[in-house]
Amino acid sequence: MNEMLYIVALGGFLAGSFGYVTVRFILWPILAYRRLRRRVGSAMNTSPSPEALQRLSADLAECYSEHIPHWYRLHLERRRGEAPMEAVQQLSAMANTRNPEHVQRQRRKVETALKLFPR
Numbered sequence: 001m002n003e004m005l006y007i008v009a010l011g012g013f014l015a016g017s018f019g020y021v022t023v024r025f026i027l028w029p030i031l032a033y034r035r036l037r038r039r040v041g042s043a044m045n046t047s048p049s050p051e052a053l054q055r056l057s058a059d060l061a062e063c064y065s066e067h068i069p070h071w072y073r074l075h076l077e078r079r080r081g082e083a084p085m086e087a088v089q090q091l092s093a094m095a096n097t098r099n100p101e102h103v104q105r106q107r108r109k110v111e112t113a114l115k116l117f118p119r
Contacts, residue, residue, distance in 0.1 A: 053095035
């Protein structure tokens, strides 16, 4: 009976540890990227300030390069055809652009890079 209790406790500990690692290092970063992608999409429908665009650009670059698992980056690039680092460059350029025609061109490039097509 006592040995069975240790085995069950060890199994519970291992299951909990696996769940924590899965949620903390896989699910949360992917969900954070998706939320950030939606924020960029919302910003493309409004006229955000240059500071907001710079912040979105920095957040997207950090999320993509530091938090998202490598296999999901490959999935984004190969399967979904997204190019978040291209969107980062265009968001930064858009923050420094004053010409409305150039802003629209960069907006389309961001939407294409993140697959943010209007519904």
